[in-house]
Amino acid sequence: MAQRSAVSAVSHDHHEHDHAAPPPHGARGVALRGAIGLAAVAALLALRLVADPDWTSWLPAAGRDLVTLSLSVLLESLPFVFLGIAISILVQIWLPDRAWRLLPRQPTLRRAALSVLGVLFPVCQCGNVPLARGLMLRGLGVGETLTFLVAAPILNPVTIITTYQAFGFDRGILVSRIVGAFVIANLVGWVFSRHPAPSTLLTPSFEAACAADEHTGGRWRRSAESFATETTAMLPALVAGSFLAGAIQVGVPRDVLLGLGGHPVLSVAVLMLLAFVVSLCSNVDAFFILAFASTFATGGIVAFLVFGAMVDIKMLALLRTTYTTRALILLTAVVGLCSLVLGLGLNLVL
Amino acid sequence: MSSDSHHDHGHRAGPGRHVPPWGLLLTLIGSVSILWLGTTGQLGLYIHPRYFVFTEVTAALAALAAVAAFAVRAASTAGGRGWTAGATAVVLVLTLLVIPPATLSNATVQQRSVNASVDTGDTTKLVGTDPSNFTVRDWAGIIADPGSAATYAGQKVTLVGFVSPTASGAADTFFLTRFVITCCAADAVPVGVPVTASRWADTYSADQWVKVTGSFVPAGDSGDAALVLKPQTIAVVPQPAQPYEG
Numbered sequence: 001m002a003q004r005s006a007v008s009a010v011s012h013d014h015h016e017h018d019h020a021a022p023p024p025h026g027a028r029g030v031a032l033r034g035a036i037g038l039a040a041v042a043a044l045l046a047l048r049l050v051a052d053p054d055w056t057s058w059l060p061a062a063g064r065d066l067v068t069l070s071l072s073v074l075l076e077s078l079p080f081v082f083l084g085i086a087i088s089i090l091v092q093i094w095l096p097d098r099a100w101r102l103l104p105r106q107p108t109l110r111r112a113a114l115s116v117l118g119v120l121f122p123v124c125q126c127g128n129v130p131l132a133r134g135l136m137l138r139g140l141g142v143g144e145t146l147t148f149l150v151a152a153p154i155l156n157p158v159t160i161i162t163t164y165q166a167f168g169f170d171r172g173i174l175v176s177r178i179v180g181a182f183v184i185a186n187l188v189g190w191v192f193s194r195h196p197a198p199s200t201l202l203t204p205s206f207e208a209a210c211a212a213d214e215h216t217g218g219r220w221r222r223s224a225e226s227f228a229t230e231t232t233a234m235l236p237a238l239v240a241g242s243f244l245a246g247a248i249q250v251g252v253p254r255d256v257l258l259g260l261g262g263h264p265v266l267s268v269a270v271l272m273l274l275a276f277v278v279s280l281c282s283n284v285d286a287f288f289i290l291a292f293a294s295t296f297a298t299g300g301i302v303a304f305l306v307f308g309a310m311v312d313i314k315m316l317a318l319l320r321t322t323y324t325t326r327a328l329i330l331l332t333a334v335v336g337l338c339s340l341v342l343g344l345g346l347n348l349v350l
Numbered sequence: 351m352s353s354d355s356h357h358d359h360g361h362r363a364g365p366g367r368h369v370p371p372w373g374l375l376l377t378l379i380g381s382v383s384i385l386w387l388g389t390t391g392q393l394g395l396y397i398h399p400r401y402f403v404f405t406e407v408t409a410a411l412a413a414l415a416a417v418a419a420f421a422v423r424a425a426s427t428a429g430g431r432g433w434t435a436g437a438t439a440v441v442l443v444l445t446l447l448v449i450p451p452a453t454l455s456n457a458t459v460q461q462r463s464v465n466a467s468v469d470t471g472d473t474t475k476l477v478g479t480d481p482s483n484f485t486v487r488d489w490a491g492i493i494a495d496p497g498s499a500a501t502y503a504g505q506k507v508t509l510v511g512f513v514s515p516t517a518s519g520a521a522d523t524f525f526l527t528r529f530v531i532t533c534c535a536a537d538a539v540p541v542g543v544p545v546t547a548s549r550w551a552d553t554y555s556a557d558q559w560v561k562v563t564g565s566f567v568p569a570g571d572s573g574d575a576a577l578v579l580k581p582q583t584i585a586v587v588p589q590p591a592q593p594y595e596g
Contacts, residue, residue: 029423030421030422031421033420033421033422033423034417034418034420034421036420037374037378037416037417037418037420037421038417040375040378041378041382041413041417044378044379044382044383044443044447045382045386047443047447047448048382048383048386048446048447051447051448051449051450053450055448056448056449056450059449060457061455061456061457061557062457064449064452064455064457065452065454065455065457065458067445067449067452068395068396068451068452068453068454068535069454069458069535069536070445071396071445071446072395072396072397072534072535072536073534073536074380075380075384075387075393075396075397075405075534076396076397076401076405076533076534076536078380078384078405078408078409079401079404079405079408079409079412082377082408082409082411082412083408221422221424224418224419224422224424225419225424225425227373227374227415227416227419227424228371228373228374228419228424228425229373230373231371231373231374231376231377231416232371232372232373232374232376232435233373234373235373235376235377235380235435235438236372236376236434236435236437236438239376239438239441239442240438243441245536246536249461249536250457250458250461253461253462278536278537279536280533280534280536280537281533284398284532284533285533287532287533288532288533288537290532291530291532291539
């Protein structure tokens, strides 16, 4: 475990900690820890099998629905987060350096290229967060990764196909969504590239991870470390975001929101709020909003499809692992304003 | 995790700060519960069936990766503080492994209003096809659209759904309700067909699953629906394996 000692030499204060639990060496240690891991799986499964419904029968119906709603957001996103972590590990550790030289050097062109990178990685927004972290560890700038994060959920084949299936070319919804995403993503990238000290937009713990990215150990070893690091950073944020989304859905009566559907200005804001709260995957949100298509004007639908794919509760919780609150407020403000303008503009023109 | 508390003020630790790999435990909790839900046929309470295979395969691979990473002592080199991850583990164990899986109930129906967003655009495509295949959502669209509804007055049907009181709490009408989901339960939209049954609340309760056989008859001038379902029989049935329409 050479790299462990190298690392603990850097952080002196962890010496006692490391001494308290000396790493078991060799194949026996690995087999032992593998057996402990499998035992943990068995223990979790056993708990599920013995858990009695009577233990929680006192929960009120609204409480149960809160749990069901939150878990549905979580279970829907979880595989995409795992997939995003896997792709992030591929990009960070397995992709040869020369692949990065294909990106243009000129900043505007470089961001434009990154905004269509989602075509290669068709995971939806939550999977893109670990991927963006991997890109930054690989040396991409803050503005550049935000361009990717904002664009990729929409400018990818799965989202484009599902939006086409839902709306076809009706009312310019598909084209507005694609063009809007491209323009907003590049605007976001440009705004953040003007920041004098981009590294202050990152959370200290992620900055530390960037600094700690020593190339020690074999690729498999580093992949395992990366999987442990990313799941430790992402999953608490994903769970918090899912439960927050569930709680707000229980708290805000939806018919109040939808009652505002006919208003040309308010309806755009209302659908953006709905997108923010529901925290759907960009791959499928078109089908969801299709049910409201007869109630709402085109501008609101497009604002829902553009804003919701870029920023929502679950997404902000995930992004908070990496970007500071100030950066996220700026991001939300830029994306929100642009989506609002896009939606209102469409309502005026159409 | 005591080392964490020392470090908080100095914020964070330079490179190489080692956090126990809580993420691996969280991965195992999520994966085990997805695989259990999938095996027992309950994953549909949360997500649309089109994602079952993808979700289960990813969960199985993630569980394997987590056990393997734990076996080789992979540590987390950055990321969340220990207490956040620990609290997350507790919440996940309670909600995924202790509380029994449940479908959405009338608490959510009331919150989202039955038929608030029925898309009648599709309804015209139904006319002329076999009405015995129509879902509750299809019927909700038909009876909301006077043009289509005229075609189906007198139509006999058998529908399964759960009992919801009407918004006004009518004593002689309940909604036979289903949730429609496109992605996951978070986007569920309740749709329903009004069923006339005087003093229904004496026999049936909200959230009870029923199978109603009867025929559609023109509604009085009250309400949004052009047709209501007049039952011949109402049978209490167990909750279907796939409670949502999708």
